[in-house]
Amino acid sequence: MYKLIEFIKGDRMKIVFLDALTLGDVDFDKFKNLGEVEIYKTTNKDEVISRVKDADIIVTNKVVIDKEVIDNAKKIKFIQVAATGMNNIDLEYAKKKGIIVKNVAGYSTNAVVQHTFALVLSLLNKICYFDKYVREKYSDSKIFTHIQNWFEIKGKRWGIIGLGSIGREVGKLARSFGAEVVYYSTSGKNNSYEFKKVGLDELLKTSKIITIHAPLNENTKNLLNYEKLNLIEDFSILVNVGRGGIINEKDLSKILEKKDIFVGLDVFENEPINKNNPLLKFKEKTILTPHVAWTSIEARDKLIEGIYKNIESFIKSSN
Numbered sequence: 001m002y003k004l005i006e007f008i009k010g011d012r013m014k015i016v017f018l019d020a021l022t023l024g025d026v027d028f029d030k031f032k033n034l035g036e037v038e039i040y041k042t043t044n045k046d047e048v049i050s051r052v053k054d055a056d057i058i059v060t061n062k063v064v065i066d067k068e069v070i071d072n073a074k075k076i077k078f079i080q081v082a083a084t085g086m087n088n089i090d091l092e093y094a095k096k097k098g099i100i101v102k103n104v105a106g107y108s109t110n111a112v113v114q115h116t117f118a119l120v121l122s123l124l125n126k127i128c129y130f131d132k133y134v135r136e137k138y139s140d141s142k143i144f145t146h147i148q149n150w151f152e153i154k155g156k157r158w159g160i161i162g163l164g165s166i167g168r169e170v171g172k173l174a175r176s177f178g179a180e181v182v183y184y185s186t187s188g189k190n191n192s193y194e195f196k197k198v199g200l201d202e203l204l205k206t207s208k209i210i211t212i213h214a215p216l217n218e219n220t221k222n223l224l225n226y227e228k229l230n231l232i233e234d235f236s237i238l239v240n241v242g243r244g245g246i247i248n249e250k251d252l253s254k255i256l257e258k259k260d261i262f263v264g265l266d267v268f269e270n271e272p273i274n275k276n277n278p279l280l281k282f283k284e285k286t287i288l289t290p291h292v293a294w295t296s297i298e299a300r301d302k303l304i305e306g307i308y309k310n311i312e313s314f315i316k317s318s319n
Helices: 029-033 045-052 067-072 091-096 109-124 127-136 165-176 200-206 249-258 297-318
Strands: 005-008 013-017 035-040 057-060 078-081 100-102 157-161 180-184 209-212 237-240 262-265 286-288
Touching: 013 297, 029 035, 029 297, 035 045, 045 067, 057 297, 067 091, 078 297, 091 100, 100 297, 109 127, 109 165, 109 209, 109 237, 109 262, 109 286, 109 297, 157 165, 157 200, 165 180, 165 209, 180 200
Parallel strands: 013 035, 013 057, 057 078, 078 100, 157 180, 157 209, 209 237, 237 262, 262 286
Antiparallel strands: 005 035
């Protein structure tokens, strides 16, 4: 484990990791080959400027790097996002200031696909319910089984919202289960010869399983509001491993009050989730995980390697 603040002396640029805790238990030793490395587990908003004021390179996962931060980081030359999404960076202002911004793409595809199926199958086969039943009531049962309604994927329609690399892989696996796969492109640009493209309303009305694999942007913010969520038929499965904010959580709560839809969420409008989030009360209809779909051991190893290579490449190009 690393300490709250760890200094590794090098002989070149100063590299500052602002929220290293989001990467898990990582060995940062090899970064000493690239320069002087300053590592913070977490960084509050009011701590950012003081921590980056002398940095040549900033590494951030979720810490916001806006105009104010950039203006106060007088030496900054390179921003490395320890993720794929870069919505926490003022990209236009960074470009104006001649600062290079890089992310790491594709590292978590397999992990997110696997977590998607973990949520779908857990909801579909009522795994949490049956586990609780066995622990609390099964020993008193008069028969060997306990019948609850659940359906097979084969022959059902699986709707995918957002057909990027993750959505495509989910589609392939869903088809191997015997599902009919359809998709809605949130950008309008993704086309596929493998799967049928449909409108959002049709997808929501006709799919028994719906999974979301889209980024959060102007096209997807509150994409699934009350009106759209109400199109989903009872006893369907809805899973979001894309971004919080695509589903309006207050509207989803209202829908769950009146309809038997089963929901798996790995992402939320506010992370960590607010204690008063209305979705927390629907224990029988939801499975909630804390934004962990991307966090397999293999995915995090790929992410660290991508961060290292990006920084190494930048430093080499600067010499």
